[in-house]
Amino acid sequence: MQLSKRVETLTPSSTLAITAKAKELKKEGHDVIGLGAGEPDFNTPNYILEAAAEAMKSGMTKYTPSGGIIELKEAIINKFQDDNQLRYSTDEVIITTGAKHALYTLFQVLLNDGDEVIVPTPYWVSYPEQIKLAGGNPIFLQSSEENEFKITPEDLKKAITPKTKAIVLNSPSNPTGMMYSKGELEELGKVCLEHNILIVSDEIYEKLIYTADQHVSIAALSPELKEQTVVINGVSKSHSMTGWRIGYAAGPQTIIKAMTNLASHSTSNPTSIAQYAALAAYESNDASLSKMKEAFSERLNAFYDLITDIPGITCKKPKGAFYIFPNVSEAVAMNGFSSADDWVKAILEEEKVALVPGSGFGSPENVRLSYALGLDDLVEAAKRIKRFVENHQS
Structure with a gap:
């Protein structure tokens, strides 16, 4: 075959x-x-395990809405407000089967054959593969170790073509552990706005920073950048919940709606029990x-x-x-x-x-x-x- x-x-x-x-x-x-x-x-912390057990006992084992339960969406909206000074509505958030699935679904609804996505190097191994599966072309943009593996606005401008649809930014980064400052993100954001490029901001490691540097979401820098950004995150790294497979995306309503429609024909919904476990994760300071x-x-x-x-x-x-x-x-x-x-x-x-x-x-x-x-x-x-x-x- x-x-x-x-x-x-x-x-x-x-x-x-x-x-x-x-x-x-x-x-x-x-x-x-x-x-x-x-x-x-x-x-995974005990209080999350206990919440999952209680959800099972309470019969929370059925289908949920494709985009996730409303309670978890609201908890994530509160998280964005408290941690990132970002305001989203429930129709601007989708719960997915891990952050990896959020990325996969995003590229599927975003890309047409031949569209280009700029991927700074080094990159997480799945970015280029997911882009190719959606018919797009990953355009690798080499960073330098001298600049802590971060690209510059000048680098970005040189990589942009008429086919450029998006750029992936991952801060803190897998595999380098480096992160962009607010000023660096502002400069990159200006270029993206100028060329109408969607920013895919993978922030899955935002809670694991060991210096005085503060995590900054590029979407929080201006209303214009918020409308030009899809933020990807999840509970895998922050709450040691890798196997639970709960991630999410937040961004423009039209994109989130398309992702939700696609999810309805692929996964139906993220696992119900895992969603209630993630809800407990975001409702507690452990x-x-x-x-x-x-x-x-x-x-x-x-x-x-x-x-x-x-x-x-x-x-x-x-x-x-x-x-x-x-x-x-x-x-x-x-x-x-x-x-x-x-x-x-x-x-x-x-x-x-x-x-x-x-x-x-x-x-x-x-x-x-x-x-x-x-x-x-x-x-x-x-x-x-x-x-x-x-x-x-x-």
Whole structure:
């Protein structure tokens, strides 16, 4: 049976592939440390678990509106008001089956064949694949490490063509952990308004920032930018609810309505029980969330120092998310490998440490290391990587 041309162009997720390989080695009895995880290692807080159990007992197990239950929409609207100084109505918000589904649905309703979407590099692995599935063309815009992997207005202007429909901004970023300032977003926003480009603002890591820098939503900078932006977010990272699959999008009513109509023919609705769990997440101020953030901050500080102490590895210190994205090109050459991909494979085979090659993020000289695991494992992982680099110096 011949598969569709759409799926034949897809590239498998490098993050999921390396995680699967690490799990396979663990199953074989190897002592593997996986640095590929894109999820907090903390369990979902108890009050959320209890809310889900109560929802089941109360019979909240039926279909819901395709765009999500009104109570959760209202809680998200309050969240936008409190956290981002943004005002939305319920018909400007859609609840989706994870933030990834929000992005997928958005590109499906937004793009026609040949439309271009600017994707700054490094990027989260699913952006280009989702754009291609919608018939669009991802246009990669290379950022520089010297500028903390952030694009400039000048960069953006050069990438715009008559076919440009949108740009994806992810702050704090996966995989780099970097974030845009208010001033930087204002300048990028001016360019987008001038050229009538929709801004897809992925803010899934907004609650995981470890410096004095404040998260700023580009949609909050002006009424004009709000009308030109779709904000993507969810509870996966902020509340350690990755498996619950609840995300959302907020933006212009016409776009949200189209997304809701499409969802009605694809998922019907996000899981009812998970929606009530997310409602509890947004209706409570739980101390365990600040403890999770404190733990990530402690791990970042310790792990960053250990990684940058390894010969041939350089890195800008991240400000948010839970990833370090070092440049390993010097170590790769020093160890006699032709690419970071081969270097990563050798480390997994020899030292049983799973790293994610940066090629999957459009940055082949880097690797992504997640610090969403215990400090002891992080210390041991850094020790093994350093041993590998020093043992293979040519």
